[in-house]
Amino acid sequence: MQSKNFSFLKMIVFLIFFLVVLTFFLIIYIIPAMKEYKTNEKVLKKYERLHKKQLHDIKVLQAKINMLQKKYKNDIKRYNQPFDKDDFSSFVKNYIHDPSIKEKKSKSQDKVFVLEGNIDDISDFYRFSEELNNYPSIVKITFPITIKKEEKSYYIKLSVTVINKKLKKAL
Amino acid sequence: MYSFIAPRKKTTIDTFSYMWLIFIVLTSILLIGVGLYIDGENGKFNIYKVEYKEKIEQDKQKRLTLQKKINGYKLSYKKSKESSMANNTLKTGLQNLLLFIPDEIKINKLQLDKYDVKIYGITDSPKTYKLLLEPPLKSIFDSTRVGFTKKDDGTYLFSSYNKIKRKRHAK
Numbered sequence: 001m002q003s004k005n006f007s008f009l010k011m012i013v014f015l016i017f018f019l020v021v022l023t024f025f026l027i028i029y030i031i032p033a034m035k036e037y038k039t040n041e042k043v044l045k046k047y048e049r050l051h052k053k054q055l056h057d058i059k060v061l062q063a064k065i066n067m068l069q070k071k072y073k074n075d076i077k078r079y080n081q082p083f084d085k086d087d088f089s090s091f092v093k094n095y096i097h098d099p100s101i102k103e104k105k106s107k108s109q110d111k112v113f114v115l116e117g118n119i120d121d122i123s124d125f126y127r128f129s130e131e132l133n134n135y136p137s138i139v140k141i142t143f144p145i146t147i148k149k150e151e152k153s154y155y156i157k158l159s160v161t162v163i164n165k166k167l168k169k170a171l
Numbered sequence: 172m173y174s175f176i177a178p179r180k181k182t183t184i185d186t187f188s189y190m191w192l193i194f195i196v197l198t199s200i201l202l203i204g205v206g207l208y209i210d211g212e213n214g215k216f217n218i219y220k221v222e223y224k225e226k227i228e229q230d231k232q233k234r235l236t237l238q239k240k241i242n243g244y245k246l247s248y249k250k251s252k253e254s255s256m257a258n259n260t261l262k263t264g265l266q267n268l269l270l271f272i273p274d275e276i277k278i279n280k281l282q283l284d285k286y287d288v289k290i291y292g293i294t295d296s297p298k299t300y301k302l303l304l305e306p307p308l309k310s311i312f313d314s315t316r317v318g319f320t321k322k323d324d325g326t327y328l329f330s331s332y333n334k335i336k337r338k339r340h341a342k
Contacts, residue, residue, distance in 0.1 A: 007187065014191040021195055025202040033209040040216035047223035054230035061237040068244040072251075079247035122269065129262040133255040140254040141261050145283040163250045165243075 081137045083111070083162045091135060095119065095128035096156065104159065111162045112142065118153040125156060138163040271307040275299050288312070290331040293322070300329055308333050 069076070085101065092099045096117035106112040119125055125147070132139050140161045148155040184192070265281075268288065272278055275295055282289040294300040297319045308315045312333035320328045 010188065011191075014188070014195070018191070018195050018198070021199055022202070025199065025206070029206040030202060030209070033206055033213065036213050037209050037216070040213055040220070044216055044219055044223065047220065047227065051223055051226055051230065054227060054234060058230060058233055058237065061234060061241065065237060065240055065244070068241060068248075072244050072248040075248045075251035076244055078251055122265075126262050126266065129258045132258050138251050138254045140257050142257075143283060143285045145261075146280070147283075148280040149278065163254055165247075 078136060078138045079163070079165050081164065083137045083164050085113075088135070088137070088139070091131075092117070092128070095124045095131070097153070106161075108161070110164070113160050113162065114157065115160055116155075116157045118150070119156055120153055122147070122154065125154075132160075268311075271304065273299075273303040276304055286336075287332065287334045290329075290333070292329055292331075294319075294327050294329055297327055297329070300327075300331075304331070311335075 089099060089101055092101065092115065096115070096119055099115060099117035102114050104112045104114050129141055132141065140163060142159040142161045145158040146156070265283070268281075269278075276292055276299065278290060278292040280289075280291040294304075300317065300319075305315065305317070308331065313336045315331065315333045317329055317331045322328055
């Protein structure tokens with residue numbers, strides 16, 4: 001009878017010891033590790049989603065670039081085309097006789113030139129302003145403009161602004 | 172005292188305790204194993220996290236570069252269109268202005284600025300100017316002033332100053 005009680009007591013002691021060991025490992029080691037695992041899993045899933053979204057965005061932007069490259073091909077080319085004063089002078093000669101092109105000091109980021117010369121008829125100026133839109137660089141006629149009638153021709157003085165990415169002065 | 176039977180061998184730990192201890196040790200080893208496995212997974216997660224962070228940063232940079240490219244293309248288009256529009260508007264504006272000039276009035280000089288137009292010319296009489304040129308000018312400009320000087324041949328030199336309000340121009 002005494003031996004049976006002793007065995008039962010021993011079993012209870014071992015069981016308690018086992019539970020203590022189990023609780024110790026669970027509380028000290030397994031549960032924190034599991035918590036970290038779950039947090040990491042969440043963070044990783046968040047990163048994965050973000051990465052996928054960014055890859056999708058990049059794909060969309062790339063497609064947009066391809067579309068814009070085709071659509072604005074000419075405008076992009078004109079804006080990036082380095083401005084060649086001699087070439088512009090040859091272009092101007094088709095419409096204005098003996099042109100003089102001088103650079104004007106300007107506060108703006110773009111380069112401004114003063115253009116002077118003579119035209120046979122006012123329609124030459126119209127043609128000039130039309131064809132300027134097809135010139136390899138972006139050139140805009142700006143004020144002031146003076147047109148004066150002379151004996152056989154018209155004297156014309158105007159400003160042109162060259163809008164070019166590479167010409168932009170540092171701010 | 173003398174015993175007739177041989178003494179039973181006694182072990183320090185009985186079988187029951189021995190089994191319990193093995194069970195506890197095995198459970199502990201299993202728990203440590205599980206813990207180590209989770210730690211290993213956490214370590215992998217941390218590596219993946221770093222990798223993803225780098226990827227996300229690279230994607231972000233790539234996205235920014237692409238976005239800049241798109242903005243650049245849009246700017247090229249905007250600048251090109253603005254310039255073409257300005258050149259066309261100027262041409263049309265001048266064409267329209269010259270359409271208003273009647274045959275009785277001869278223009279010697281035109282000075283066009285952003286907000287004002289100066290017209291110098293010859294007219295038969297101030298009345299002709301006021302009847303034929305002033306009404307259309309008044310319909311375009313916000314204010315119009317004119318001065319006349321009589322010439323020896325009886326005709327009049329006139330200088331007309333026409334101004335448009337800045338606010339209206341902006342519209």
